[in-house]
Amino acid sequence: MNSPRTLYQKHIDSHTVCTLDDQGHVLLYIDRQVANEYTSPQAFSGLREAGRTVWRPSATLAVVDHVNPTAANRIAEMPDAGGALQVSYFEENCRDFGIELFDVLDKRQGIEHVVAPEQGFILPGMVVAAGDSHTTTYGALGAFGFGIGTSEIEHLLATQTLVYKRLKTLRVTVTGELGMGVTSKDVIMALIEKIGASGATGYAIEFTGPVIWALSVEARMTICNMAVEAGARGAFMAPDEKVYAYVKSRPRAPQGEQWQAAEAKWRELFSDEGAVFDSEVTVDVNALEPMVTWGTSPDQAAPVSSTVPDPAMIDDLILRQGMQRALTYMGLEAGMRLSDVQISHAFIGSCTNARIEDLRDVARVVKGKKVAPTVRAMIVPGSTLVRAQAEEEGLARIFLDAGFEWRQSGCSMCLAMNDDVLAAGDRCASSTNRNFEGRQGAGARTHLMSPAMVAAAAIRGCLTDVRLLAEEA
């Protein structure tokens, strides 16, 4: 135990109940779980069928987020039979198994990965698992979070543990200085473009470097959130003063002497000098521009000032065919300028980019301007508390005056499981995390970018370098 350890090794060591073999498998203790209405039902049914109980009900927080509507007038009823069934079964399960639930009318409701940090339910040093791939978000707090499937949710509910195989470690060092109008979203999009959609498969990422430390905690969450789009099964950062300040004001943060003890322990959460990583990547951001995706995989991204790439230039057959298919689906031609791409929709929301700082960024861009008449523009805040804060700060007024729909919280059009669905052929500038075929609606086309870039696209009606819009003002 005296040899230098990475932050990942420290987390796994401190949460290992026992070692299961000599191939890296351990029984891993999980401190917290967040549950939603769509990936949990079959897990609870499994417990019921086997007559099992929940090991530690207080370790789970349940939030309705995936299927609820986001219309401004909030009602408890789900408009569709499937959603209604999932929400009512979720309520029944939480009641029967003693799990705390934020239902759709709760003023703390919102997207699970926005709500859990907001409440102080996630703290540095924790290991967290949840039935949603974007559980990696919690890495920004120095907690190790990762997504699991429904069978694993059931295992976790029943035992508070998972049978877990240790990952390899990848250190990503982000150097340089971000230019005006370039955000943490652009950093993570650039990384994914650089290493590919499976570039971090089998790895836990630790982010470090001056750019990370200069970012706010919320901006760091965007980076950890989307690390899964590079295949990472967990991505985190050592906690620092900013994290302690963020956590301290939260409703469930430790108090008094417990805070002192906790903070002292959190200060040990860093990779030791000399700790060895299995792989290293450096991203320099000095020349980084705002990024947009042009394809149907998050690694198919480019600076907004560039053009749609040409598949003919790619040697690898599978890659070339993938690009051709993506361009056909997206209705784009190689060589076209990205800033000439017209949009029909603009969506600001999701666990990636719908926190208060994201909404402030959007307000700065759209204040005093109007959404282009050809665009339907929506803002879905990350939580009901974020919505309330945005109203208090006057941001909501700015959005409404500019012609945005100002909606209630939920996952909404990030994955379109509720009634916020695009039609075939619609083209959306989106602050979300996945541009997969059909993600926002069958046949719909998604371009990922930062919230400020979505705002600029909404105003101009086409993909737009937000920095040019600022110059015009």
Place this chain on the structure above:
Amino acid sequence: MQPFDIVTGKAAPFLASNVDTDVIMPKQFLKGIDRSGLDKGVFFDLSFLKSGEPDPEFVLNRPQWSGASFLVTGPNFGCGSSREHAVWGLKQLGIRALIGTSFAGIFYDNCQRNGVLAIQLPERELQALGHVVSDGATATISVDLPNQQIRMSDGSVIDFAMDDLRKQSLLLGLDAIGSTLQRAAQIRDFETRHYAANPWLG
């Protein structure tokens, strides 16, 4: 969980890269509270034409590969959403094993939990296998988990690697929760230590 021993059947080539779980199981099939009926959702947008008719060009609709037991997949298969519905649907469709160069982490674990074998091969061997099964006449193969071998109709064999823990669990169709609960006392001991050292977590 259905144990996996030796399975013989057709293998369908589906070699696109980054096939995500939204494509494997689209959103309209995620609104249930049980696992039933998901075979109808698998690759829905690829399987059907806009008219609602099955697309005769889609690999699993072609007679050479209909009823396939295996998919030979491209890199990073199963990326994206954690939705286990993707694996439930594939299994209900009769897919017993996936053979590819790489699988996304959550999807890989979901396969394991459902007795669906996810076999990783080096690229050269995968390409060779993909070539063989791209001809309907030689698309039938056997996957032998006890011996960790894929056998093709011409008698050639590809060995594959697999963790012992995963292999045993698949061979026996073990109930993972039941196995872990045999360690309940160890978990309780761990909790006592963990919450004493980190009282703010309690």
